[in-house]
Amino acid sequence: MGTAGAVTTAVEKYGVAGTGSKVSDLAGAAKQKAAAAFRGGGPLKNGGGGIALGNLATKTAVGGITLLAAGSTCKVQGIKALTRAEEFATHIQVACAEMDLQDAKLRAVVQRADELTDVLTRLERQATVAMDRLEALTFDPTEHMAALSETIELVRGVQGVAQARLINERGDLSEQSEILRVRYREMNEDNSDG
Numbered sequence: 001m002g003t004a005g006a007v008t009t010a011v012e013k014y015g016v017a018g019t020g021s022k023v024s025d026l027a028g029a030a031k032q033k034a035a036a037a038f039r040g041g042g043p044l045k046n047g048g049g050g051i052a053l054g055n056l057a058t059k060t061a062v063g064g065i066t067l068l069a070a071g072s073t074c075k076v077q078g079i080k081a082l083t084r085a086e087e088f089a090t091h092i093q094v095a096c097a098e099m100d101l102q103d104a105k106l107r108a109v110v111q112r113a114d115e116l117t118d119v120l121t122r123l124e125r126q127a128t129v130a131m132d133r134l135e136a137l138t139f140d141p142t143e144h145m146a147a148l149s150e151t152i153e154l155v156r157g158v159q160g161v162a163q164a165r166l167i168n169e170r171g172d173l174s175e176q177s178e179i180l181r182v183r184y185r186e187m188n189e190d191n192s193d194g
Helices: 003-014 028-039 050-136 141-163 175-190
Strands: none
Touching: 028 050, 050 141, 050 175, 141 175
């Protein structure tokens, strides 16, 4: 039963005609006119809005219910759309955070590569100078053992830094690269005058 049917049933059951009779006791056109006048606030002669207002009230009630149903449907659809948009925004925030983390990791790798390149360049230069000094000597193990040890240490440093893995299996900076960076950076600082 639609809105108009529900209104009509209620008026027929509880309504009173301008004559004082129950609408349910009337029949045919008299019943229809009495019901319409009742919906309009009673007959014109009794100060009501009459049949025309009653018919308008019924149409307005049907239209109002239709608008209410349409508004409710729009609200439900809007809430669903808002929920989907919020879920999407959350996914985007998570993806952005993951990208920021990857960006930070990549920047750290680039920085470590630059640091190790700098260390390697200085170690190679120092190792080359040390080897040139040894080659220029008439080697005496008693007298030149410290120079030989220093040269071997520098060559091993060059080899270690050149072969160091920058990242581990998880994609994080390797502990080995940090140890070498610190060890040979300090060694370079100690030997920076030589």
